[in-house]
Amino acid sequence: MATTSFLDPFEGIEDAPEPTPAETRTALLQQARRGYVPLRKEFVQKRRGEHDEPRGSVLGSIVHSRQQRGLDAFLLMHALHPVTRDDPLDVKTWARILSVGNRCTPNAASKTFSVLEEMNLLTREQDGRRTLISPLNETGDGTPWARAGEDSEEDGPGFFVVPHEYWTSGLSEKLTLPGKAMFLVxxxxxxxxxxxxxxxxxxxxxxxxxxxxxxxxxxxxxxDQAGVLIQRPVKVLDHRHPAGRRTVHHRALMSPFGTRDRQRLQLKTRKAVKKKAERMSTVGGGR
Structure with missing residues (x-):
């Protein structure tokens, strides 16, 4: 009598390997697609006023209060907003992506967002078991946040950009708060x-x-130790100086964070957005 071999219907169906916090962060950044996050310059420095007054802004306050995790959460909140705006992350997921390099518990993540809320940088709302986190204006004035490009050109004088490679290259873990602050400056x-x-x-x-x-x-x-800074001291004329010259230190960021690198990244994104809009227009016109 012939026997029929048993066919396992679950053959090839296996548990996926657990991703690391860094892999989760990278996957979410890739979903954002843009390749960079635009931020208003007033986050780093207040606009020049009529009087010669201090121009330190929100970044200076974060550094002064030693809120390194707060800065990490703030930057990631803006970088991931394209994918979290309509599908918010659970606070446990935020804790996971904030654990790269230094473990962050859900309670610690919640406290971090509380600090940013007190600084008027975000709002929080309960949606069942989830906490909806929405950014406010980067200046900390409590006004509603608007996507870069809606109230100004994101590559114009009012904005600067942080390439996603800040995270995907591991640079964010190599720097402590002073390094992160000067990177943004x-x-x-x-x-x-x-x-x-x-x-x-x-x-x-x-x-x-x-x-x-x-x-x-x-x-x-x-x-400098992370290998992303170029420095060049230059002697300039200064007739008030005892030697008639003084030293000025010029500093710049190396690729992929240099000025030209960021310009190319923005141009690539604008072309992709334009191409997508044209494609959608063609599909819509053909209906």
């Missing part, structure tokens, strides 16, 4: 082709950015 001040280098003296950092001279020095050192 350099991105802020070298956004346009006419300003590819940064040359603000250390003694002006506190007044211009709300960051102490010592913190700025530590930040530069971290960026």
């Amino acid at each position: 350099l991105l802020h001040d070298t956004q346009t082709p006419t300003t590819p280098t940064f040359s603000v003296a250390l003694e002006r950092m506190a007044k211009w950015y709300g960051i102490s001279e010592r913190t700025a020095e530590r930040g530069y050192r971290e960026l």
